[in-house]
Amino acid sequence: MEAHSRPTTQQALPHRHPRLPVFLMHITVDKACLAQLRQLVVQTCGTMLSFMRIEAVDHAERMKVWLCVTEPALRMTMDAVMRLLPAAEFGRISQGKSA
Template sequence: MNQHTGMSGTEHRISFPDDFSDALQSSKREKFLFETALPRRSRPAPKTTQNDFVMRITVDAHAITELRQLILRTCGDLVQFMRVKPVDHATKMKVWLCLSQSSVDTMTSNIMRALPQAEFGKFTPLLSV
């Protein structure tokens, strides 16, 4: 059996309030309730420049072909990936485009000119894994 009789340098002493019974104070199982937590050491987040963004667009289902052709014809080299998902019983389509930061304005203006009914959602940075 493993028995621990002493305290190592990293452990904290447990002090119990006076109103707790001797049985509770001597119980090893409940001691964790009274231990003081060690402060966590956190590393600062690495500073990176964010170059890739995800643009969300919602269009009517009948306009998805036009949107895809527009993207590939005018800005195909600027798009890293495109995801299309039907919503609202396939009457609308959600589109996610991954773009570099420098191409967001170009892509937005081209889509607004060709499809004024397109609804633009959030522009969020693409998180690296």
């Protein structure tokens, strides 16, 4: 093979998806449910989760969680949380910039 020859096969480029709207969602849970919520969110959202922020409230008895997710993950996360953690409280949901 010559030093300047090019390979005959090309690597396929990843398929580009249109940018999906993202949403910032607030959920408050008892501290005993935090690990379960984190696991549920990661399993439900996967790569559709941009970030998760957690802050202790009410003398660390409850945890406020902010999630930044794409639109498809928003509905799936709400459904999963309502089903598995019925005591969770949903707060404001606001649309952010595209992912």
